[in-house]
Amino acid sequence: MAATQYQIFCKYFNENVNKIVSNESPKEWISAEEWYQCKTAYNVTNSSQTNVLLTSQKSINTGLAKGTPYRVLYDALLNKMEADDHTTGKRLTYELLSSEEKIVYDLCSRYEEIIKMIGTDDCVIEYAMIRPLDHLSYSYSTEDENFDKQGTERNLKRAAKSIDSDLYNVVFDQNRNDNPKYDMIFTYNGMTQTSEQFDLYKYKTTVKTGNNSGAYTVVTPGCVPIESFNPPKTPGEDEAVVTLSTVTEAPDMAPSCMYERMERLKVSPWFYICTCNSLIAAMNKARELVDIYGKDAVKIGKIVPLDQYIDIV
Incomplete structure (x- = not known):
């Protein structure tokens, strides 16, 4: 009979957030x-x-x-x-x-x-969203002496910065280490197309209205995820001078993008680390891993002949 051997298994360790992935969320x-x-x-x-x-x-x-x-x-x-x-x-x-x-x-x-x-x-x-549609441009007549070109351009830059800031907040929020997605394991499931910018990203928060009083209005899922200024004009519509009103409805025509979709694995996997020829060696190795990953993320298995416990027919 061959000498008894022991195998060590570990949970996956995500170094980006320094957490064990148990896939048990x-x-x-x-x-x-x-x-x-x-x-x-x-x-x-x-x-x-x-x-x-x-x-x-x-x-x-x-x-x-x-x-x-x-x-x-x-x-x-x-x-x-x-x-x-x-x-x-x-x-x-x-x-x-x-x-x-x-x-x-x-x-x-x-x-x-x-x-x-x-x-x-x-x-x-x-989360699969691309930048929302905006029509941040303007036109004016050189004969219009009252048109404030510099002021309009400042408003445009302010609007663009506001959108960029909202997009940054989306990325920052998704990267929080308490995001449950960090405790999930996925497999590749092909490619698909999305127009997810129709979605409201922050389900439990609010989206600003177009007034200047600082008031907020709750927007339900199904609306635009981020404030959109001056959506694209319809065919044949004249170019309009920019206004910074907020769009509360998804534009009829929105760009879409292709992305690689993932499917969550519904298992709690243990990954093989090594095989030891004695229990002492296995425990010493496991102790090193426990110091890194924690006690709940390390397991020792004993290799025994299958027929020792089961009569194979």
């Missing part, structure tokens, strides 16, 4: 892709808006026509699910929905679930 991980799809399905009800989700066929259970916004169909389905049918006396159930109706129901109901988890701090959302 109870908070649910919501991908940016899922959040954006649910948010768009639930919030965008204007059929003329470019990012609106519309049905591809007539609804079997509600009779709504093809091209109906997802949220409109969802509300109609809820009404039929909550009230008895006047002819049959029965209520509509999820099992009776068509394939497209189930997609609509799943997206919109999932949005409501995520909003509740945000309110109770039971989830974290993947």
